[in-house]
Amino acid sequence: MRQWLLLILFIGIWGCPGVVAQQSDNGQPATEIKVVNAPQDQEIATRLTQITGSISGLEHIEITVQAGVVTLQGEVASAQLRNEITTIANRLEGVVHVQNQLQEQLAVRSRLAPAAEKFREMLGTTVQMLPLLLLAVLAVVLFSLLGSWLSRRNALLRRVGLSELATNLGMRFVRLIVTSIGILIALELLDATALVSAMLGVAGVIGIALGFAFRNIVENYLAGVLLSTRNPFAIGDFIQVDDMTGKVMRLTSRDTVLMTLDGNHLRIPNSQIITSPMTNFTRNPLRRFEFNVGVSVELDLVRVRALAISTLADMPGILAEPRPRVLVLELGDSAVTVRVLAWIDQRQTDFLKARSEAIRLVKTAFDQAGIEMPEPIYRIHMADMTAKSTEQNNNEPAKMAKSPVVADSVAAAVDVSADTTIEQQLNEELSQSSEQNLLPATNNSPAGNGA
Numbered sequence: 001m002r003q004w005l006l007l008i009l010f011i012g013i014w015g016c017p018g019v020v021a022q023q024s025d026n027g028q029p030a031t032e033i034k035v036v037n038a039p040q041d042q043e044i045a046t047r048l049t050q051i052t053g054s055i056s057g058l059e060h061i062e063i064t065v066q067a068g069v070v071t072l073q074g075e076v077a078s079a080q081l082r083n084e085i086t087t088i089a090n091r092l093e094g095v096v097h098v099q100n101q102l103q104e105q106l107a108v109r110s111r112l113a114p115a116a117e118k119f120r121e122m123l124g125t126t127v128q129m130l131p132l133l134l135l136a137v138l139a140v141v142l143f144s145l146l147g148s149w150l151s152r153r154n155a156l157l158r159r160v161g162l163s164e165l166a167t168n169l170g171m172r173f174v175r176l177i178v179t180s181i182g183i184l185i186a187l188e189l190l191d192a193t194a195l196v197s198a199m200l201g202v203a204g205v206i207g208i209a210l211g212f213a214f215r216n217i218v219e220n221y222l223a224g225v226l227l228s229t230r231n232p233f234a235i236g237d238f239i240q241v242d243d244m245t246g247k248v249m250r251l252t253s254r255d256t257v258l259m260t261l262d263g264n265h266l267r268i269p270n271s272q273i274i275t276s277p278m279t280n281f282t283r284n285p286l287r288r289f290e291f292n293v294g295v296s297v298e299l300d301l302v303r304v305r306a307l308a309i310s311t312l313a314d315m316p317g318i319l320a321e322p323r324p325r326v327l328v329l330e331l332g333d334s335a336v337t338v339r340v341l342a343w344i345d346q347r348q349t350d351f352l353k354a355r356s357e358a359i360r361l362v363k364t365a366f367d368q369a370g371i372e373m374p375e376p377i378y379r380i381h382m383a384d385m386t387a388k389s390t391e392q393n394n395n396e397p398a399k400m401a402k403s404p405v406v407a408d409s410v411a412a413a414v415d416v417s418a419d420t421t422i423e424q425q426l427n428e429e430l431s432q433s434s435e436q437n438l439l440p441a442t443n444n445s446p447a448g449n450g451a
Contacts, residue, residue: 241273
């Protein structure tokens, strides 16, 4: 009975429609191929044909299946599709092996076909989104017009006291902010708010690049805003920046234009004016001039000082208060240096003329009073001088003594009136030039033109 059971078991295993794993000739286990209830070749080909017919670019390939081996033939648009269909075929149940004999299409038309298909898809999507797109464009246009309208309503900033340049800059920021709000609303309507982050990132990079490229222009523009707000000078003011002097003609967004005392135009970048020491000689109409005089060490300095002060006190244009002063500056080897100081009103008196006349009158008064102004003493050693040369040298003082004496210069008219030559040229330039001027016009005549 036991032998019959073993025989029946052996016959059942031998007749089972399946294959179990076997050892290969080299002892390695072979890959298991499932054939129990496996689909027929025609079913595999039909299923794979249905799949390729649903994928763009794989509709026209040829599929043959024999004994579970799939053979793919034809042309595909790209290598990506070729690899994808191989992967799909390998995943089908019952497929033992895939022979991929597909070729990539090299014709121009076939290469352009996917792009044309994508363009048609994009066109269809655009047509569907056309109402939203029109609303987005309308939002941008409306907010842009609103920003332009608000940018022209600068009366409030004017009342605050801002300058024209600062007001224009503020209005530009208002317009930019309002327009940006319209763009954000448009992106929200198009469900493209993710672009905002990308746009901000690109704008940041571009801003940094432009900042480095146009750093000087930006500095001068911002400096122009500060200068127009602070108003450190006005049209016609005589100023000095570093070693540059001149009368202010105009202030632009980039530079300040001066007219020098010799009639030339001088442009100074606004950033340099902001960062450099600047002297405005016109803001205070009272101005003091000074000069040094050397007198003999044997003279009475009290008498010298009194004579200089009385001389300046009688001079036209010199103010009685603050009164003129004379200070002992230095005691030298052969002379005592005194400094003469006096004040003028630049609205009626020219600085350079007053200083020149003061020096002339003090020298004349000292000469008439016998106050010696010695020159520096030098010791000269002469050698091999002929008798003729000696005689000429001896006769030279006599000739100088016989020379006619210059007429008394005290009687000459003293002219210290304000010089308006530069003011006339400046006003003519302002009336003819159309260049932007951020400084307000003034009716006051410019005062002072001295250095």
